[in-house]
Amino acid sequence: MDVTIALFLIQDGIINGAIYALLAVALVLVFAVTRVILIPQGEFVTFAGLSLAAMETGSVPGAVWLLLVLAAAAAAMDAGAALRERSPAKAVRLAAWNLVPAIAIAAAVLAMVPLQLGLGVNIVLCAALIVPMGPYLYRVAFQPLADASVLVLLIASVGAHLALTALGLVLFGAEGYRTSPVVSGSFQIGPLFVTGQSLLVVGATLALLAGLALFFGRTLIGKALMASAINRRGARLVGIPTMLSGRIAFAMAAAIGVVSAVLVAPLTTLYYDSGFIIGLKGFVAAIIGGLGAYPAAVAAALAVGLLEAFSSFWASAFKEVIVFASILPVLLWRSLTSTHGDEED
Amino acid sequence: MSALLEVGDLSVNYGRVEAVRAVSLAVQSGEIATVIGANGAGKTSLLAAIMGLLPSRGRVVFDGQDLARVPAEERVAMGISLVPEQRDLFGTMSVADNLALGAFRRGRAEIPARLERVYALFPRLEERHRQEAGTLSGGERQMLAMGRALMARPRLLMLDEPSLGLAPLIVRDILQTVSELRDEGVSILLVEQNARAALRIADHGYVMELGAATMRGPAGELAADPRVAEIYLGAAHGMA
């Protein structure tokens, strides 16, 4: 291996690592607030990326129908709960609260996509389409299990992943897509060939991480989210509704998924099931960081990206084996250093 | 004078175990009511049920409104705050952030004024406002937990074992603050193991044994009742 190849691999590793860092942060965020280990995080990325690809060709992405179905299910569950309390007025209000935004978004997407208004509008539409799926998914799959153990939530999370991946095939087909880059062009630094999009990946990741730090450090709602993560009962005692925290956390996770998709979709071809492996690598990073610390997760994500880049050079067939096997010693180390976690679960 | 809080036949079950058995009590506006009793008498479960943290049977009425379907978060907004036995602070956040979150239901605008009031009551908290809550001493944690609850401007403040694990001098300071709050018009429901200290500042007292309220009356009368001492230290050999 010469210096050029090494530099190239490092660049590759950093770009991938930046994406994994975003996903790792989303996973840490969701786990901290809701105790859900969000296996379907990667599905947000593929759904956003494939929706964006569909919009580029002027066709309405299938995700519209998924959004409507999720909204209807959430509305039915909220209304059902209100009816069991015998308050029909509340049932109607909650149903509308769930349905109206989804219908409005779907209408906007149906009307605007065929006009092919350009990448900027498409990204906005894509975000409007995918971000609300987060809170709806929380409402439908996880909120009824809010008091369950981490383990039960994890099994439900795996169930959601199974269903969403299968839905991805129905909604987007088996073909892979790549979107056009947000920033085109490229330039040469020494022996290294750098594309504008890859700079954007690193820049946007840094900006998003900084934005998250500001959100949690400066805003009351950000602090409230963090508080629900640190001590759920303490959060309830100051009046923070835990269900709201859950929905916000899932919305943020979906939003991070959209950003990751915008960044990564021009660089690699996305298939309906690519999200799982991408998400899991973010997840390896999140675990190495202990599912609790953001800076550690980001550092670990870079390490995962680099490990992946170099192992694809030396043993490309066993790239995934190496990346996923690397998690086991970390899990073991985490288990041995944490105090009897299983008693509390 | 009508009662601010009325609890009627409240029962709490853990599986088949009845932790609280048909307890009735009332807290009048502007008074300190105390519930005393040995460990395991069900005092903590009683407070958690009034706060809405535990499912219960029976009636909880606050300011004339039945709380049956009101979740804990909304009870906070109505003016009930609980300072729990474990304090439940946000350990990795600063003292100032903990207090700011106490006013979550009151909104940003009210924070400065409430903060000033809390710092006046507990100057130690102002000195340490940038310190992480998890690094505070036991007494300071208790102050922070009370301060955080007061940020919500409660009308009823419930305190669960505020003296737990604290040195006697600090206990005296904290209970002193509790009586000051009463004088400002905050009604207080105080659960304590430290019976003598609690009865000294309280207006009314209840004694709990094995989940049931077995004695009640003006605090001064209970303090003089020999049966109270027996509950704590046993009567087998009599007491000096």
Added chain:
Amino acid sequence: MNRRDLTRFLVFAAIMVAIPFLPFVPDFWVTLLDFVGLASLVALGLVMLTGVGGMTSFGQAAFVGFGAYATALLTTAYGWSPWLTLPVSLAVTVAAALVIGLVTVRLSGHYLPLGTIAWGICFYYLFGNLKTLGAYDGISSVPPLSIFGMPLLDSRSFYFVVWGFVLAAILATANLLDSRVGRSIRALRSGAAAAESVGVNVWRAKLTVFVYAALLAGLSGWLYAHFQRAVTPGVFSLTVGIEYLLMAVLGGAGYIYGAILGAGIVVVLKNFLQDLLPLFFGAGGNYEGIVFGILLIVMLQGARDGLWPVIAGRLGKAAPRVVDATGTLPGRGFDAGDGALLRVQGARRLFGGLVAVDNVSFEVGRGEIVGLIGPNGAGKSTTFNLVTGVLALSGGEIHFEDERVDGLGPEQIAARRIARTFQHVKLAPTMSVLENVAIGAHLRGRAGMVSGIMRLDREEERRIFGEAARQIERVGLAEAMHQPAGALALGQQRLAEIARALCLDPKLLLLDEPAAGLRHLEKQALADLIRRLRDEGMSVLLVEHDMDFVMQLTDHIVVLNFGARIATGAPAEIQRDPAVIEAYLGSPA
């Protein structure tokens, strides 16, 4: 196996054997049932691993892969006969399970299922990339099984082999559950602390059940290879692993027949979804994935125990276990010895910067009842945990008889005949009181997994249960013996814990709030029992808040406050001690 379970098994076996002979059952259904049988084997293992042992695995498909690839490789590349490869396939699976299990069972909480996802994916990619295993094309032309030279080519003849193994696996699993090793595995669900306190080696119990589950999966893989006559890595992917877990959750992860039921539903449903849904929604979809994912979530939200308990509830209750009262384990008596039995010297324990126990010293003499009292948070339970090896000392020493015992783990402490109960009761709520108590005799039996499965442990079991029944009678719970422990009132559960501790045949008994939740007469009975134990030579150290109880029962009292010893002496002295009065009632000032 009791009579109900035996009847149930025989009826089930008869039905399964009869099905292929019925004239109206088409080949298609027999084939489907072959697949149900294959899946049932894996799901049975998951019932043991997840439902009974409390370890959730998404990676069982990998073990199916080990079994399948081992035989496929040996029969195609080396020309072995299929039956010869059976022991090799199983040995490969067991070896793999031992290596993977050594890491996996040490993962705590949710790290464990995450670990299974990680190695589940690893093995999929490994199988898919190894040239010797045919990479993603897998291995084809695997020879069929044959019996007496007759190849089992069609699904009807193969049916009897599969279901023969499934029925054998059901018997083996039921026997294992009803054995000393099985009880120690079942005890894991009530928390590792309780199991360790009676001397169960928790890691070993976990590894045992892990290997057992893998073994059944490997067997399924071996059968699969010869039924399909080909193996590809896709069959051992994580998605399939998730489907196995769905089977267990759907049927009921705690029940043997739940595994069969779940496997049946998932396999049949999958087949129909794959056939039917494309007719409505067009081809090219993975519709069963959508349905299975949603089904998994719905089950967790609506019926977390699965479907089997709903059905079993209609089939009637089990008759209580028959206990042979003459069964008994030899007691080991008490030595007179000189000096105190337990000596705690300057014990210290820090949690972070907090001193929970600060330089505490006391002794428990032979045949003495010592009370450890103090207000909430005084360090009493921490002291208990230090003595029983649950927590390590930060300073000081603990001696038992002539041996220094600080630094020993809980199960080594139990082996020295120190037994305990817990402040927060730790019983397995769905197991009967009798079975819970029998766990206490773990160290007094020696039957292993194989003798349990083979039913060679009956004499020892008779003795263990006789002993357990006697201890239950002794604490006054004879009437509740056959009830599930979770159905008892809290006070009764505490008594059951005492009976479990007594089954250890302890020299020193540590009781954490034994009288809490008991009525007056029950307290008197408990006090009488503790006195009798003392008179027999046992030493007792107890934490208790009911002062009447402590004062009338103990010979000696140690009072803690803020982690430090503030008084020690006879009960009457303690009640007059001003420091004690202040600690409890608060300062009058």
